[in-house]
Amino acid sequence: MRSLQLHSDGRLKHFLSTEGLPRAVLEEILNxxxxxxxxxxxxxxxxxxxxxxxxxMLFFEGSTRTRSTFELAAKxxxxxxxxxxxxxxxxxxxxxxLDTLRNLEAMHCDMFVVRHADSGAAQFFASHARExxxxxxxxxxRHAHPTQAMLDVYTIRRHKGPDFGRLRVVIVxxxxxxxxxxxxxxxxxILHVGELRVVAPATxxxxxxxALGVTVFDDLDEALVDADVVIGLRLQKERMRGAFLPxxxxxxxxxxxxxxxxxxxxxxxxxxxxxxxxxxxxxxxDLADGPRSVILEQVGNGIAVRMAVMALCLGRPRAxx
Numbered sequence: 001m002r003s004l005q006l007h008s009d010g011r012l013k014h015f016l017s018t019e020g021l022p023r024a025v026l027e028e029i030l031n032x033x034x035x036x037x038x039x040x041x042x043x044x045x046x047x048x049x050x051x052x053x054x055x056x057m058l059f060f061e062g063s064t065r066t067r068s069t070f071e072l073a074a075k076x077x078x079x080x081x082x083x084x085x086x087x088x089x090x091x092x093x094x095x096x097x098l099d100t101l102r103n104l105e106a107m108h109c110d111m112f113v114v115r116h117a118d119s120g121a122a123q124f125f126a127s128h129a130r131e132x133x134x135x136x137x138x139x140x141x142r143h144a145h146p147t148q149a150m151l152d153v154y155t156i157r158r159h160k161g162p163d164f165g166r167l168r169v170v171i172v173x174x175x176x177x178x179x180x181x182x183x184x185x186x187x188x189x190i191l192h193v194g195e196l197r198v199v200a201p202a203t204x205x206x207x208x209x210x211a212l213g214v215t216v217f218d219d220l221d222e223a224l225v226d227a228d229v230v231i232g233l234r235l236q237k238e239r240m241r242g243a244f245l246p247x248x249x250x251x252x253x254x255x256x257x258x259x260x261x262x263x264x265x266x267x268x269x270x271x272x273x274x275x276x277x278x279x280x281x282x283x284x285x286d287l288a289d290g291p292r293s294v295i296l297e298q299v300g301n302g303i304a305v306r307m308a309v310m311a312l313c314l315g316r317p318r319a320x321x
Contacts, residue, residue, distance in 0.1 A: 002020040006025070014129075014137075018146045018187040018190065036304040037301075040300075047076065051078040057082065059115045065299055070138060119141030121141070123137075147302070149186070151298055151301045160270075164194065167194050173234065174236050175206060177204070185198075186212075196214045197223045198215070220254065221264055224261060228270075234282060
């Protein structure tokens with residue numbers, strides 16, 4: 001995966017997963033996003049970096065935040081954006097992913113942003129794309145969601161500074177089905193986070209989860225003690241087959257984030273969630289809308305982070321911003 005994602009000189013070629021990438025690449029994404037955050041405050045927010053380039057949005061799964069912020073990111077880079085309506089596309093008539101790719105390449109697209117229900121779909125596109133075409137993974141099955149992880153890491157850095165080594169980060173919820181959690185865990189460990197705690201019922205934890213470099217807790221209250229950052233995860237019921245939970249009410253009682261529970265964390269602890277939220281199941285509304293929540297900020301930061309990844313993958317250096 002690392003060799004597929006990087007050029008021989010170490011520059012980003014595709015962005016398919018945070019797993020295995022060098023720390024320098026993740027830091028370059030974060031630093032480039034800083035430069036694009038400065039443009040968001042201008043009256044004219046677009047920059048001409050990708051003028052004349054064409055970016056195709058291939059969303060085979062539903063999305064609101066991810067698709068919207070990718071489209072905004074591409075347009076703010078002055079790229080032409082082609083959004084494929086999958087429900088009306090030839091894939092719904094039996095066309096293979098490879099044929100879809102080849103037809104879009106014939107239209108001289110420079111980048112594909114791919115979201116798909118099957119793990120490995122983005123890697124498949126990247127493995128078969130012609131030279132010079134970049135592929136970004138906007139979420140594939142239960143495997144990875146790297147730009148979401150990077151916007152989460154970016155949000156943490158803006159609030160807590162660049163030294164991840166002093167932070168205790170807690171991830172709570174449906175880790176088993178969460179591509180976001182996997183990408184977060186890899187990214188935070190690459191950036192040498194001080195301690196990474198994972199909390200979930202045993203039925204919602206992957207096998208050998210400790211091998212990912214986390215400390216596993218069954219008790220949320222215990223895990224929240226002295227936490228700097230708490231990230232709630234959505235219960236991905238669409239990916240569940242069988243009885244993973246006794247009830248949503250019982251889940252909230254044991255694993256739901258509340259203002260009262262957050263008192264166990266540090267006073268300046270921030271609360272995050274990749275969305276969409278199930279209020280009253282994963283997080284209480286007063287906490288989600290309260291002063292310690294940075295959930296909406298995550299969405300806004302996603303535009304700058306996705307602009308950074310697009311610019312870096314298409315080979316434009318930061319110095320030209």
